[in-house]
Amino acid sequence: MKVLLVCSSGGHFKGIQQLRPFWEHHERVWVTFKTATTQAALAQETVYWAFSPTNRNLPNLFKNLLLAFQVVSQTQPDLIISTGAGVAVPFLMIGKLFGSKTAFIESVTRIQTLSLSAKLLLPFLSVLYVQWPQLQARYPQAELIIPQESV
DSSP states (O other), rough: OOEEEEEEEEEHHHHHTTTTHHHHTEEEEEEEEEOOHHHHTTTTTTEEEEOOOOOOOOHHHHHHHHHHHHHHHHHHHEEEEEEETTTTTHHHHHHTTTTTTTEEEOOOOSSSSSHHHHHHHHHOOOOESSSSSHHHHHHTSSSSOOOOOOO
16 A cells, blocks of 8 residues: 655654654655654655645645645555644645545644544545544544553
């Protein structure tokens, strides 16, 4: 299975790194922001650097939309997984249109309401994972996952 991992840097990148037991066994491609941390962590990986910032930045939205079209059409992933944030929107939308399965893992910090990214992506998601029962109660289509503490 070919997996496309999409996330912004910082906590979203850390979150997707914690999924390593899943993605390390699959052919994979990354999309994230170019920072010292992501460059070091992904030195041996195939990476496409997304355009930042994404919040309220229409030029970067269009650049990332074009990048999403290029990356998805070239790599043809079976599954696209994202932990957020804004960079996820064009990749999961385009991915769904190209026939990829799409998964969005909402941040553990979202307890009562979904992030704007998750709300925009709902029609394009194969699965939405949330990490709080009260959030799943508001969005019954979401699947609840309980995070395990890091050892």
